[in-house]
Amino acid sequence: MTKMSWTAGTQCVAKADHRKAKAGELLYHKGDILTIIDSSSRKGFYEAKHNSTGEEGLISASNVREREALRVDPSLSLMPWFHGKISGPEAVNKLQPAEDGLFLVRESIRHPGDYVLCISVCGEVIHYRVIYQDNKLTIDNTQFFYNLIDMIEFYSKNKGSIATTLLKPKQKHGTKSAELELSKTGWLLDITNLTLGENIGEGEFGAVYEGEYMGQKVAVKTIKCDVTAQAFLQETTVMTKLQHKNLVRLLGVILHKGLHIVTELMTKGNLVNFLRTRGRSVVNSAQLIRFSLDVCEGMEYLESKKLVHRDLAARNVLVSDDSVAKVSDFGLTKVDSKTSDKAKLPIKWTAPEALKKEKFSTKSDVWSYGVLLWEIFSYGRQPYPKMSLKEVKDKVEAGYRMEAPEECPPGVYLLMRLCWEQEPRRRPGFPKLREKLEREVSRLSPGSEHREGVGSGSGC
Numbered sequence: 001m002t003k004m005s006w007t008a009g010t011q012c013v014a015k016a017d018h019r020k021a022k023a024g025e026l027l028y029h030k031g032d033i034l035t036i037i038d039s040s041s042r043k044g045f046y047e048a049k050h051n052s053t054g055e056e057g058l059i060s061a062s063n064v065r066e067r068e069a070l071r072v073d074p075s076l077s078l079m080p081w082f083h084g085k086i087s088g089p090e091a092v093n094k095l096q097p098a099e100d101g102l103f104l105v106r107e108s109i110r111h112p113g114d115y116v117l118c119i120s121v122c123g124e125v126i127h128y129r130v131i132y133q134d135n136k137l138t139i140d141n142t143q144f145f146y147n148l149i150d151m152i153e154f155y156s157k158n159k160g161s162i163a164t165t166l167l168k169p170k171q172k173h174g175t176k177s178a179e180l181e182l183s184k185t186g187w188l189l190d191i192t193n194l195t196l197g198e199n200i201g202e203g204e205f206g207a208v209y210e211g212e213y214m215g216q217k218v219a220v221k222t223i224k225c226d227v228t229a230q231a232f233l234q235e236t237t238v239m240t241k242l243q244h245k246n247l248v249r250l251l252g253v254i255l256h257k258g259l260h261i262v263t264e265l266m267t268k269g270n271l272v273n274f275l276r277t278r279g280r281s282v283v284n285s286a287q288l289i290r291f292s293l294d295v296c297e298g299m300e301y302l303e304s305k306k307l308v309h310r311d312l313a314a315r316n317v318l319v320s321d322d323s324v325a326k327v328s329d330f331g332l333t334k335v336d337s338k339t340s341d342k343a344k345l346p347i348k349w350t351a352p353e354a355l356k357k358e359k360f361s362t363k364s365d366v367w368s369y370g371v372l373l374w375e376i377f378s379y380g381r382q383p384y385p386k387m388s389l390k391e392v393k394d395k396v397e398a399g400y401r402m403e404a405p406e407e408c409p410p411g412v413y414l415l416m417r418l419c420w421e422q423e424p425r426r427r428p429g430f431p432k433l434r435e436k437l438e439r440e441v442s443r444l445s446p447g448s449e450h451r452e453g454v455g456s457g458s459g460c
Contacts, residue, residue: 026057101167246298266318370419
């Protein structure tokens with residue numbers, strides 16, 4: 001994309017400071033993220049918004065570069081210095097020619113579960129056993145670490161009890177440094193600009209905190225386990241490609257004692273809790289349709305990018321301060337294909353063909369969307385009430401479908417049933433679902449597009 005073809009919504013990274021702004025120009029520092037609003041009548045300038053301060057003004061096209069999306073690349077590694085199960089002599093070979101501070105980490109062959117830090121010093125290689133105990137790592141029983149990333153970060157800045165600080169990682173053949181790629185593309189954020197606030201959620205893989213990054217309120221997903229962090233790198237890679245009003249926006253990534261994924265803060269939490277804590281007295285049918293349409297538009301965008309979410313459920317939809325629903329948690333997202341993995345599947349939301357044959361597609365996302373509609377119109381009830389997971393699996397396969405939630409508009413229940421067609425090809429795509437929902441919106445709230453019935457009640 002050339003500078004002249006930048007359109008509204010394009011994200012840019014400042015190449016240098018612009019502190020002496022003239023009237024109408026935007027103040028920014030090197031590395032700040034700016035979003036193009038419009039082209040300017042002033043040649044070589046754009047109207048832009050500062051992602052952190054929210055201020056708007058003119059920026060010079062020559063002083064910014066486009067923030068690139070990361071390519072999905074299996075060789076991208078948070079631990080390019082980790083060589084897996086290799087022997088001591090193999091490690092010595094890899095650290096040639098000898099160079100002070102050159103290092104790698106390997107799995108211990110003699111002590112399974114432990115690691116070995118191998119460092120080149122004064123022409124020889126020293127091997128430090130890294131003991132795994134009480135869910136932490138240590139070399140000297142003095143300094144303890146959450147994970148290998150944490151340990152390497154510490155010894156790159158402090159000599160501690162080892163012979164020298166770590167100066168140069170010996171990359172495993174076929175890997176690329178995620179840190180380098182994130183930095184080059186403008187997605188690596190600086191930990192010193194982040195202030196962490198209260199814990200707002202505990203996930204299976206780590207905690208989520210409210211925070212502030214350069215004046216902007218953010219949510220921070222922290223993943224301390226290095227193996228899990230590596231897996232979540234894929235979620236991050238996918239999110240760098242996505243820009244849509246109904247998808248939670250990634251602001252960037254911080255590598256510090258693991259992985260921190262920084263996104264916009266959705267102040268009203270996930271959709272399940274939002275609906276459960278408010279109920280019918282606060283949220284009316286028109287608003288439920290609005291939420292349904294928000295999610296549908298986000299999924300239509302994913303479909304247009306040939307991406308499959310694979311974990312669409314109301315718990316993975318977040319609600320913004322102005323009550324817009326946005327799809328989040330792209331941890332299982334993959335390019336539409338027959339490839340699969342043994343990820344733990346959410347049975348009540350997963351299409352029969354995906355459970356049985358691991359066939360995931362936009363049409364399996366449509367099935368999940370039908371279950372999400374049921375969640376929305378039952379005000380956050382658990383789908384398939386009082387049924388075990390085995391019962392759900394067997395009965396759905398045999399043709400069972402949930403009844404309509406209480407007071408659910410007939411047109412919406414009809415949509416759910418279309419989403420739950422046994423044959424994937426008979427299910428509508430998201431563009432068709434959006435058209436039908438738009439008709440429901442105009443039927444339930446004629447002449448009104450405002451968000452009704454939200455904002456008061458418990459849980460705000």
